Each structure stands twice: as C-alpha cells, then as structure tokens.
Amino acid sequence: MTTSFNFYDAHDINTALDSSSEETIKRRLSERMASSKMFVLLVGQNTYRLTKFVKWEVQHAIKLRLPIIAVKLESSNIVPGWLSDYPYICAPFEIASVERAMTLWPAVFPRYYREGKKGPFYYND
Template sequence: MAYKNRTYIAFDGDSDIRYYWLMKAWKHNSRDFFADFNFYDAHDTNSARDTSQEQSIKRQLSERLDNSKLFILLVGDSTRYLYKFVKWEIEQAIERRIPIIVVNLNGKRQLDTDKCPPLLKDQTAIHISFNQKVIEHALNNWDSQLQNIKQQSKSGPFYYTDEVYKKLGL
C-alpha cells in the first residue's frame, strides 16, 4: 500500500472552484515566501474529466482518496445538495476513516447547520472558516487532535475556540 500523504479537497466544482484555486495559490506562494502553508494535493494524482463516465470518474477519485491522509470539504451555498460526487466523496472519507476538515466558505467558525451536508452533521470532524492560517493550523494539527478525541471516546462536530483564532491572528 502506498504511503498516504495527500490532502483530498472536495468542493462544488461549478460554484466553489475559485476557493480551491486560492488554496493552491497559497501553497505556491508559501514556497516563494517561506510561509508554512503546504499540502500534498490528491488532485495531482490523476485527472478525472467532467466528460468521463460517472464510474470512471469515481475510480479516479477513489485512487486519490487511497493516497489521502486528510479530507477537506469546502462548504459553499450549494454543497449540501450535491449528491452525485460530493456526497459520495464524503461517504468514502468516512468509510476510509480519513480525518475530515470542513471549511465554511461563508466565514462561520463552527458547524453551519444550514449549509453543511447532513451526512457530516454528526460525524467527528473539525469545522472551520475559510482562511489560510486556520486551514494551515487544521492541516498540521487535526489528525493528532482527532486521535486524542478518539482516545477520550468523544465524537461529533468540533471547532476551534475563539482563542485559537486569536492566537492565529484572526
């Protein structure tokens, strides 16, 4: 089995792709300016084209998930209504026990019951706002925090306190 070192990012490809591109720009600029924002993008693993058949796309996405150690869901206005791929991607992350980071594009810092896909409302995941510093913090810390949560037999949605955001300068 290949070493899992990628970050899988799921999003509404029609409405929210600009946020994914912005994350990629943060990553690129991190290399240029010695900042810490970095992730190994699972989408670089292969190419799933919109013109492909659904099963072919899911096969490509499955390969990406196989190499992922973290799952980020970018939650926009229509994310909760996407069943063909986004719901399937979430189901796969849950089934594979990939730590989940839910990123609210509207700036909300905790579970957004109006926008979050119902499938994730009771799952153990961290819910954060869309901001480079807090996403970076979650990328670097959520996996180990999740291990501690599991050891304490806790579950459900989690979020960072205002104090964490304040320490990050937000």
C-alpha cells in the same frame, strides 16, 4: 488563497473527461483518496445540494476514516448533514485557520473517532 502547504485537488484527474462514466470518476477519486492523509471539504452555498459526487466523496472519506476539515467559504454556509455522525473540524476560509486545522486535527481525530464523538468541532481563535 496562497498557503505554505501542498494541496492536491483529487478532482484533477488527468484522464477523466466530462464524457467519463460516473463509475470511472469515482474509481479514480477512490484511488486518490486511499493515499490521502486527510479530506478537506470546501463548503460553499450549495455544497449540501451536491449529492452526485461531493456527497459520495464525503461518505468515502468517512469509510476510509480520514480526518475531515470542513472549510466554510462564507461563515453563513451550511455544512452538509452527511457529516453529522462523524467527528470533523470546521474552519473559516482563512490561511491561518486552515493551516491550524490541517496541522492539529489529524493528531486529535483518531481519539475522537475511537471515543465516538461527533462533530462539528472548532478551534477558538
């Protein structure tokens, strides 16, 4: 997907190798997430099964109160239940939809969070 926005993968950790400890990897992810403006979750067929790091990342994003955008790689993919008590926007894996969510959702999210609203939310295209 070619986009007109900058996207930094928090998993691209220079010194985290396969031999790095789970604690080290989570600490480095946490550092990166602390300076993030939003959290984009790519939802594949098995995302809901990825509990070691992906679930932790989602829970950490919630702890940091980051606006979350769940991007479904396929329309039939299931967004993990870990988000059920949190307001998030769901978007298809299309440039215009992802850009729209990344542009609009961060401004709307704080109000939805304060009001205790829960996701998912969608933009009508």
